[in-house]
Amino acid sequence: MKVLEGLKYSKDHEWVRVEGNKAYLGITDYAQSAMGNIVFVELPEEGAEVGEGESIGVVESVKSASDLYSPLSGVVVEINEELEDMPEKINQEPYESWIAAVELNNAEELDNLMGADDYIKFLEGEA
């Protein structure tokens, strides 16, 4: 499973890429592999307020629907509409396929997330 340096990771297998006060969110290689073929993505609305741990969208595979929980609180400022027509990009390029970007309310919440090394250890624990 691919894990990228420089990203933050949640225990729900989401990745976070921080740019200034903005965080891009997606699901990890492990998550996309575990879900299998992704056939549908429900994006949040721009301007929506999300709390830490709240659902910010839904990713659906052939077999099941999974909520995407935002590991950070803030306001949705960008959504990746390309995924509506090409949800399979999440399988192909999980770390390119950001789902939404959130303007952070509280940058300290980032400290609750794992770095790449810790996430690799976390994955080993899951296996």
Add this chain to the structure above:
Amino acid sequence: MKKTPLYDLHRQYGGRIIDFGGWALPVQYSDILEEHHKVRTAAGLFDVSHMGEITVKGPGAEVFVQKMVTNDILKAEDFQVVYSPMCYPDGGVVDDLLLYKFNKEEYLLVVNGVNTDKDFQWLGEHAHDQVEIKNVSSEYAQLALQGPKAEHVLQKLTDTALTEIKFFRFKPQVDIGGIKALVSRTGYTGEDGFEIYASSEDASVLWEKIMEAGIDAGLAPAGLGARDTLRFEAALPLYGQELSRDLSPLEARLGWTVKLDKEDFIGKAALTAQKAQGLRRTLVGFEMIDRGVPRSHYKIEKEGEEIGFVTTGSFSPSLNKNIGLAFVDSVYAAEGMEIDIVIRKKALKARVIGLPFYRKRYRK
């Protein structure tokens, strides 16, 4: 979890094992969409050894089976397979099954894995001294070889002319690469293909022989995930979703398997009355108009009123759209009717369409 005789091979082939009604079986090997397309365009090999096998033998076998199921087996010839629901007196479904007729005194009933014990008990409760009923499930492994290349692949391993096994016919004791197996031209995918019953001890060798014979034809192992999307596109019912204790075969559009004119069978009175009164609800197919994937148990509304529920819903790999099967009040069952599927509290538009979604390509 119970393991089929092929469990070790599934691991070896990279199968992702899940708990399927108490059985450890692979949901997929590579990915569901790829396996689905393989079966539609070439061939796939499935382990369906979780299916139950029950034999009914004895001088009273024909009369007994005829009474237990809704379809008419008197017209069946030897070595013919009949599909039928088996009902409770109130018309609810105990199970749907395949009846393999060897002769009037010997039948093999192939039932859903999760229902095997229940079916065996139900049959036993109605048995008498003219029939002997045995649950022989553990003696059998069952493989399903499905797809347009299925015959080509299997023919390489046998001298038996497979073209002579017609649709819903079978032949016992076929020699497949030195292994004796019962072969029927049946399946659960909407494609041509075979179901192959061999002894549990022979299962692994048989699997490997078929996989090897199929290399040039593009044969791939296929898991339960693809099995479900394939049967769903062909609108073949799945017990627990389109059929259950609380749903009748008439509602599930299986009227062609319910012979109300035959002498007597369990459920006849209730089903006759239901037909006379008209069906309150009906199984329909629908496609999403709005963006969304329907799933089992989602509610269906019309102008805010609840009118039914989804039984199976999915992205359809062959049609490349989101579709579903559902029970709705019969007044809303007409093709073209717009209905709302409630997905995460939002009413999303869908339209009733004809069934099956995917035109079956059986070789008859």
